[in-house]
Amino acid sequence: xxxxxxxxxDLKLSFQTERGELRLFQGLNLDVGKGEVLGVVGESGSGxxxxxxxxxxxxxxxxxFEGGSVVLGGKDLTKLSEKQMRDVRGRxxxxxxxxxTTALNPVFRVKDQMLKVIKxxxxxxxxEARVLAMGMLRNVELPDAAAIMGSFPYxxxxxxxxxxxxxxxxxxxxxxxxxDEPTSAVDATIQVQIxxxxxxxRREKGFSVLLITHSIAVAKEVSDRxxxxxxxxxxEEGEAEKVVDSSKHPYTQGxxxxxxxxxxxHESRRDLATVPGEVPDLTDPPPxxxxxxxxxxxxxxxxxxxxxxxxxxxxxxLCYLYEGGKA
Amino acid sequence: MNxxxxxxxxxxxxxxxxxxxxTVTFFLSHLVPSNPAIFFGGQNPTPQExxxxxxxxxxxxxLYNQFYIYLRDVLTGNLGMxxxxxxxxxxxxxxxxxxxxxxxxxxxxxxxxxxxxxxxxAARHAGKRVDSLLRxxxxxxxxxxxxxxxxxxxxxxxxxxxxxxxxxxxxxxTYLSFHPIKTITGSYxxxxxxxxxxxxxxxxxxxxxxxxxxxxxxPLGIIVRHTRASMLATLNQDYVRTARAYGIPEREINYxxxxxxxxxxxxxxxGLIFAGSIIGVIxxxxxxxxxxxxxxxVIYGTxxxxxxxxxxGSVDTPLILGVAIVTAIIYALSNFAVDLVQIYxxxxxxx
Ligand SMILES: Nc1ncnc2c1ncn2[C@@H]1O[C@H](COP(=O)(O)OP(=O)(O)O)[C@@H](O)[C@H]1O
Ligand SMILES: [Mg+2]
Numbered sequence: 001x002x003x004x005x006x007x008x009x010d011l012k013l014s015f016q017t018e019r020g021e022l023r024l025f026q027g028l029n030l031d032v033g034k035g036e037v038l039g040v041v042g043e044s045g046s047g048x049x050x051x052x053x054x055x056x057x058x059x060x061x062x063x064x065f066e067g068g069s070v071v072l073g074g075k076d077l078t079k080l081s082e083k084q085m086r087d088v089r090g091r092x093x094x095x096x097x098x099x100x101t102t103a104l105n106p107v108f109r110v111k112d113q114m115l116k117v118i119k120x121x122x123x124x125x126x127x128e129a130r131v132l133a134m135g136m137l138r139n140v141e142l143p144d145a146a147a148i149m150g151s152f153p154y155x156x157x158x159x160x161x162x163x164x165x166x167x168x169x170x171x172x173x174x175x176x177x178x179x180d181e182p183t184s185a186v187d188a189t190i191q192v193q194i195x196x197x198x199x200x201x202r203r204e205k206g207f208s209v210l211l212i213t214h215s216i217a218v219a220k221e222v223s224d225r226x227x228x229x230x231x232x233x234x235x236e237e238g239e240a241e242k243v244v245d246s247s248k249h250p251y252t253q254g255x256x257x258x259x260x261x262x263x264x265x266h267e268s269r270r271d272l273a274t275v276p277g278e279v280p281d282l283t284d285p286p287p288x289x290x291x292x293x294x295x296x297x298x299x300x301x302x303x304x305x306x307x308x309x310x311x312x313x314x315x316x317x318l319c320y321l322y323e324g325g326k327a
Numbered sequence: 328m329n330x331x332x333x334x335x336x337x338x339x340x341x342x343x344x345x346x347x348x349x350t351v352t353f354f355l356s357h358l359v360p361s362n363p364a365i366f367f368g369g370q371n372p373t374p375q376e377x378x379x380x381x382x383x384x385x386x387x388x389x390l391y392n393q394f395y396i397y398l399r400d401v402l403t404g405n406l407g408m409x410x411x412x413x414x415x416x417x418x419x420x421x422x423x424x425x426x427x428x429x430x431x432x433x434x435x436x437x438x439x440x441x442x443x444x445x446x447x448x449a450a451r452h453a454g455k456r457v458d459s460l461l462r463x464x465x466x467x468x469x470x471x472x473x474x475x476x477x478x479x480x481x482x483x484x485x486x487x488x489x490x491x492x493x494x495x496x497x498x499x500x501t502y503l504s505f506h507p508i509k510t511i512t513g514s515y516x517x518x519x520x521x522x523x524x525x526x527x528x529x530x531x532x533x534x535x536x537x538x539x540x541x542x543x544x545x546p547l548g549i550i551v552r553h554t555r556a557s558m559l560a561t562l563n564q565d566y567v568r569t570a571r572a573y574g575i576p577e578r579e580i581n582y583x584x585x586x587x588x589x590x591x592x593x594x595x596x597x598g599l600i601f602a603g604s605i606i607g608v609i610x611x612x613x614x615x616x617x618x619x620x621x622x623x624x625v626i627y628g629t630x631x632x633x634x635x636x637x638x639x640g641s642v643d644t645p646l647i648l649g650v651a652i653v654t655a656i657i658y659a660l661s662n663f664a665v666d667l668v669q670i671y672x673x674x675x676x677x678x
Contacts, residue, residue, distance in 0.1 A: 056572055058568055058571055058572060086574055086576065086577070087574065088574075089571065089572055089573065089574040090572070090573045090574020090575070091574060094572060094573060094574075095569075095572040097565065097568075097569060097572075099565065102564070102565040102566065103565045103566055103568075103569045104566060104569065105566040105569075105570070105584060105588065106566070106588075106673070106675060107587055107588055107672060107673045108584070108587070116570075116575055116579065116583070116584070117573045117574070117575065120573070120574050120575045120576060120579070121573070121574050152674060152675075154675060165569075168573055169572075169573065171573070
């Protein structure tokens with residue numbers, strides 16, 4: 001990989017829940033290179049959003065950070081005060097959320113929401129800010145910028161709302177854009193448009209993207225590298241093509257098998273197939289490898305101790321099949 | 328639906344509610360087991376007068392016909408004659424209402440201006456010490472009986488410490504008779520200000536301090552509780568997280584953004600509090616011997632005042648009914664006003 005922009009090292013994080021402590025991350029490592037798109041893939045509940053919130057430090061109140069570092073451009077974000085972190089958000093890191101219909105404020109016009117973001121991050125107000133906002137809207141391919149500025153979010157389509165979110169996220173040329181399932185709430189054609197838009201903007205502006213998606217097919221199309229997540233662990237990581245076309249970890253192989261055939265992809269039923277079994281209850285996770293109850297290749301050792309993160313072909317995998325990097 | 332159609336619909340609804348209220352008051356007044364002509368005839372009417380009034384008002388006709396006459400009278404502003412004052416009820420009410428509304432508006436405004444920020448702070452620090460402290464005070468305020476509070480405030484500030492007048496109608500009137508104010512709005516406080524009579528303004532304002540405290544603590548507690556609840560729900564919304572992710576400062580998130588989302592349910596209570604405080608004003612005007620508003624009319628009309636010497640011990644039914652109708656109108660209007668503010672804040676309501 002190129003120079004890392006973001007390095008997550010040995011991240012440990014748990015949630016306090018009614019059913020006890022949920023130890024989600026037990027030493028997670030992740031890098032995002034400068035100008036790179038890293039796809040983070042995994043089923044719902046694997047910890048993708050929590051990873052995003054850990055990086056941008058917007059965790060829910062019952063989350064407990066238990067150690068590790070999140071270094072962005074040489075700065076360890078976990079060491080910053082809340083006030084310093086506020087300057088990082090919106091300027092160095094921003095985020096686009098899954099459901100634009102709830103992520104935009106319903107009682108403010110687009111204009112007012114954009115102007116607040118511009119004021120907070122660039123310190124510009126009034127006419128100057130309005131010109132900036134219009135330019136941003138055009139840049140996300142919303143041609144009738146003036147009309148959109150005067151609209152309330154619910155007057156726009158889901159795709160338009162997501163473009164507005166992206167425009168706001170890119171206000172101050174951030175270094176890292178985290179996109180948490182940015183296209184899950186829109187239909188297939190819009191999905192492609194939004195992904196192409198993100199790709200174009202990234203090429204123009206040079207920011208890095210952490211793209212979270214539950215679809216490994218989407219991740220392959222738009223990412224340089226892919227990290228596959230399962231139950232709070234990164235179980236496989238490598239170049240996007242390699243991870244998909246020659247998957248190493250049994251879980252990744254399962255995800256790839258679920259990619260619908262090209263013809264079926266046009267039908268909007270995306271969940272035709274799933275990996276057999278269910279994500280475990282993480283307040284009481286399986287001992288050893290967290291994937292072992294669902295694994296077709298399970299061995300005795302998998303039930304007892306957690307595997308290491310070994311080299312597996314051109315990728316890395318958290319699996320005893322590659323113990324000592326031999327495969 | 329567009330905004331115009333929505334407003335018209337709400338206005339029509341308001342009229343329907345009002346007619347309903349007037350209907351109920353009419354039939355309630357007919358539960359009184361006596362000849363209404365006697366009430367309308369002033370004190371000690373002669374049989375001839377009773378006869379004349381019975382004819383004139385149609386009291387000998389069927390109830391539905393009487394109801395029709397009553398409704399027609401009310402809708403044309405004829406609320407009858409007051410027994411105790413021998414003056415038209417409407418004129419009496421219109422004279423007193425501005426002073427009553429002034430007191431109600433000031434107490435509601437204070438409850439909102441202090442209660443909303445306190446509620447926001449309570450929500451921001453939910454579960455922390457500030458929140459617990461605010462909870463103790465706001466629940467306490469809601470539990471304080473106003474009649475008790477009024478007397479305690481008089482005891483402490485007027486009798487023990489002597490820093491505020493116990494009840495200053497007399498003193499204020501004496502001052503105003505030497506330094507008269509023009510009648511512009513009918514509210515003494517506002518008129519004193521508008522006619523540049525600062526001495527009069529100060530005297531009236533001073534006499535209102537304890538009444539306003541008495542009236543505003545209860546709504547203050549209510550507003551703090553409801554603002555906290557509404558704000559807590561708002562702070563959990565996705566769009567608040569978005570604002571944080573885009574680096575909006577915390578202060579701006581609370582007071583510039585989330586506050587606007589949390590406001591509509593609080594406004595509903597604000598409307599009810601304003602209208603409901605009319606009832607409190609009736610009591611407070613009497614206890615603090617304030618410039619007469621409609622409270623003073625009720626006290627005389629029912630002969631139940633604490634300080635009223637009582638011109639008559641009997642019930643002045645037309646006057647009381649008139650006050651009831653006017654109070655209902657105030658309720659309906661403040662509800663309507665809240666509706667309008669709600670649409671201003673959130674257009675989705677009309678969808
Ligand atoms: N606030 C929370 N309290 C308790 N558990 C949580 C909380 N947020 C997420 N989790 C749990 O953490 C795991 C990962 O959740 P999440 O990060 O939302 O996954 P994903 O985004 O991949 O669907 C899930 O088991 C979820 O139940
Ligand atoms: Mg998620």
